[in-house]
């Protein structure tokens with residue numbers, strides 16, 4: 001029996017071990033640990049990678065979403081549209097600035113916000129649309145931007161899962177007024193601890209977020225606004241610079257591994273494979289399949305040594321933490337259906353063809369018997 005975890009850092013990390021150790025030594029010897037040359041350098045490289053003017057390094061993805069909203073002046077009384085099947089962080093960030101998260105159902109094929117459902121959710125209080133590029137696939141950003149423009153709304157992309165994906169050849173993280181990403185270790189570009197960033201074309205918003213991340217201060221001990229400590233640290237920036245050099249190769253591998261699953265699993269009954277929208281690309285942060293026998297399949301694969309996870313088992317509108325929104329079961333049936341049937345299969349750069357074949361063989365054996 002093979003042992004195949006959902007995610008395995010070893011192939012990626014062994015490849016870059018000596019570069020990572022050098023990065024550590026560089027920071028250690030510099031004796032500069034907060035907001036120094038490493039953060040500046042990484043911000044510059046990531047902005048180039050993401051084809052935007054500005055990147056501001058932050059403590060994590062949740063804080064990046066939070067400061068994006070804050071920088072746009074979103075506050076109590078405002079409404080923010082977000083998909084009903086997102087990770088909880090998107091909804092938490094909206095709540096943390098005092099605004100109301102308003103859920104919009106996803107498209108059942110792409111799992112991304114259904115652009116046909118956005119209009120109906122817009123009210124006089126709506127200020128922002130927050131599309132989430134879920135599992136690594138870009139949302140249909142041309143439509144999202146058009147709706148935002150017509151209704152005078154801001155767009156904040158949640159690009160935590162889709163670094164390097166694009167829509168009509170324009171990268172995720174470069175469409176919105178300001179966009180958040182996460183470098184949580186398991187993300188496509190992951191630090192070896194917590195980290196995140198915003199990307200934007202706006203110098204004004206970048207400056208505002210730099211002030212907010214550093215105690216509301218641009219000049220030591222002069223505090224202009226009520227800020228936070230939400231800085232990216234030098235060590236994580238140095239590690240991220242090493243890993244950024246690998247992102248194209250690792251993304252290529254993710255896409256290749258997804259194509260192996262597609263090849264092995266196409267046509268299997270009661271198994272829905274990922275679908276990518278026209279003009280969108282998918283960087284396979286996760287390879288998510290759906291089946292009516294999800295719980296049984298997960299249990300079977302576990303017995304066969306195969307790690308899987310459910311992204312996500314509880315939809316945001318049914319979370320205890322968001323009870324104040326007064327939602328009930330069936331308010332967002334598509335999100336609920338995805339939560340009940342989805343299963344993420346092992347996928348990481350370095351996963352071998354024979355390992356994918358083994359996972360696929362086990363899935364086929366289970367669903368056919």
Ligand SMILES: *Cc1c(COP(=O)(O)O)cnc(C)c1O
Nearest residue numbers: 060061062087089160161182184
């Ligand atoms: C990971 C993630 C976040 C939050 O990032 P952290 O760095 O863990 O705070 C936000 N949104 C989505 C969609 C994510 O996957």
